[in-house]
Amino acid sequence: MIWGIDIGGTNIKVGLFQEANLIYHDSFTTNTKDNGAFILKEVRDFIFNYHYFKDYPLTNIKGFGFGVPGPVKNNYIIRCPNIGWESKDLIKEFKELTNLEVPIIVANDANAAALGEYHKSNLKEDILFITLGTGVGGGIIIDGEILEGVHGSAAELGHLKVEYDEPLLCSCGLRGCLETIGGIKGLTLLARKLYSIRTLPTKLKEDDLWPVEVFNYAKKGDQLALAIIKKYADYLARGIASFTVAIDPEVIIVGGGISNAGEILIKKLKEAYLDYAYYAVKDVRFQLAELGNRAGIYGCYYLVKKHVG
Ligand SMILES: [Zn+2]
Structure with a gap:
């Protein structure tokens, strides 16, 4: 299972993929309080809750792909002004929050959406x-x-x-x-x-x-x-x-x-x-x-899929 997480200025879309199939997706409001300090924690809580209630062990997760609204270079976020993030090492922060040793890939949201459309078409x-x-x-x-x-x-x-x-x-x-x-x-x-x-x-x-x-x-x-x-x-x-x-x-x-x-x-x-x-x-x-506002989570999935093979 791979999670695609598309963080936007207004809401955060999450999608769970099994192979290339989107088996679950949802969205929740982006908390931009304190320069987006709670965003990653809320993503973690949302995902962990899903696994808890569905009785899926967290060990099923093979990776996380993130799309973020700003420039990204080699998985490092340069700046996302509309959610308050300055330069950020998302991988390090999310690993500390989840304690999971799985690959995390980060991309610009429009780039991720482009990749989603590319593969879907x-x-x-x-x-x-x-x-x-x-x-x-x-x-x-x-x-x-x-x-x-x-x-x-x-x-x-x-x-x-x-x-x-x-x-x-x-x-x-x-x-x-x-x-x-x-x-x-x-x-x-x-x-x-x-x-x-x-x-x-x-x-x-x-x-x-x-x-x-x-x-x-x-x-x-x-x-x-x-x-x-x-x-x-x-x-x-x-x-x-x-x-x-x-x-x-x-x-x-x-x-x-x-x-x-x-x-x-x-x-x-x-x-x-x-x-x-x-x-x-x-x-x-x-x-x-073709994918509408799900293009981002699809792209995030493909980024991780390529990495984990
Ligand atoms: Zn401009």
Whole structure:
């Protein structure tokens, strides 16, 4: 049995795998009190409770995989600002908490999700994974391995600069990052901006300017909603085109909450991408992620599985 643990800013998802099968999964709120000092203890308690009540001995556990919301290099956490963690040796701390001598692997959450999607879709080619949720994250899989980079930041595509004229401040301290437009908040702001200066007919109301509603109206052919999605896809495409010319992947996988919009997002992204892509990388394939918010725990499982064989 292998545990996959995906630590996010809002909640922590845990999944128990037997071989490649997810036999149990759950989530609980991330306790960010005291700079996240209780997070690992609460993960341990949650998991130990499960084993206790199910009458599974802890010796069944063959390893733990962790996904964390920040850069990771060689299993060492560099910084996770939204849960309050500064540089952290998670492996050492979790071993002390559990007293279990099993492998622990740590990865950036979007990188883990990329690996989860890669294996679940049975891909063999290099991929670029982009996640559009509260923030914008990414993962690169080359030859079946996560590309971590020297500073653990190889696929931080939420922080590509895509807006120069009216750049908004990003959570990272820079301005004009893709995340300021590509995340849920960013798309909402973009929708409000284009609504306030609307020049196209629309049935959208001021209360409808949320990603889900904008996509719903766009699917019905609403002209302003379509223009908002076109503009949104344009920003994303600028970022993606910079990455495809750097790593030349076969497939772009799009995940995160916004990807629930479905095929319309892929279609608009592809169209916009062609405006920015270098000619030799124009035929890259776009596809929707399959695992939803479980991609992270799957990726954590595969990381440990690879390690324990
Ligand atoms: Zn940024």
